[in-house]
Amino acid sequence: MTVRYLAIAGIATRVGVSPNTIKKYADDGRLPEPDAITGDGPKSVRGWLPETIDAWNASRPGRGRKAVNDQ
Structure with a gap:
């Protein structure tokens, strides 16, 4: 069985914010540790x-909007 992971865009869709917001959260350390990392270095x-x-x-x-799954 293939395990499906969410990347930045998928997280943004799931929680109802922009991908830029999720990228900022990731850069600031506000996302949980990733469950998987593929590749090495900056790529x-x-x-x-x-x-x-x-x-x-x-x-x-500070959740300002409902998650997609809560609607």
Whole structure:
């Protein structure tokens, strides 16, 4: 079975914010540790399991909008 991970754009869609916002969260260390990393160096890609992002989104302070799954 293939495991599907969310990248920056997928997280943004899931939580209802822009990809730029999620990139800033990642750069600032406000996202949880990734569940997977592929590649090496600056071209590496981080991935998060949907349940990791759902738990983070449910507990993050200042949620201004509802998550896509909550609608």
